[in-house]
Amino acid sequence: xxxxxxxxxxxxxxxxxxxxxxxxxxxxxxxxxxxxxxxxxxxxxxxxxxxxxxxxxxxxxxxxxxxxxxxxxxxxxxxxxxxxxxxxxxxx
Numbered sequence: 001x002x003x004x005x006x007x008x009x010x011x012x013x014x015x016x017x018x019x020x021x022x023x024x025x026x027x028x029x030x031x032x033x034x035x036x037x038x039x040x041x042x043x044x045x046x047x048x049x050x051x052x053x054x055x056x057x058x059x060x061x062x063x064x065x066x067x068x069x070x071x072x073x074x075x076x077x078x079x080x081x082x083x084x085x086x087x088x089x090x091x092x
Contacts, residue, residue: 053072060070068074 057070
């Protein structure tokens with residue numbers, strides 16, 4: 001009768017499988033955490049942009065700007081222009 005069962009080999013194999021599984025689960029948790037943080041940051045940025053747009057739109061209406069200037073595109077252009085000019089007016 002041949003001895004096919006080698007306890008040491010079986011335990012070593014089980015150890016390797018469990019170590020691999022533990023590492024995979026641990027990495028997955030880290031990736032899920034990173035993904036969740038990224039999604040949260042993107043949602044926060046979108047919410048902030050919407051809020052700023054609502055504030056700007058209200059102000060632009062109060063200033064009675066012409067309809068072409070009441071667009072999101074015009075607001076983005078004005079914001080970019082103001083940011084480009086800022087270093088000329090602010091001294092460090």
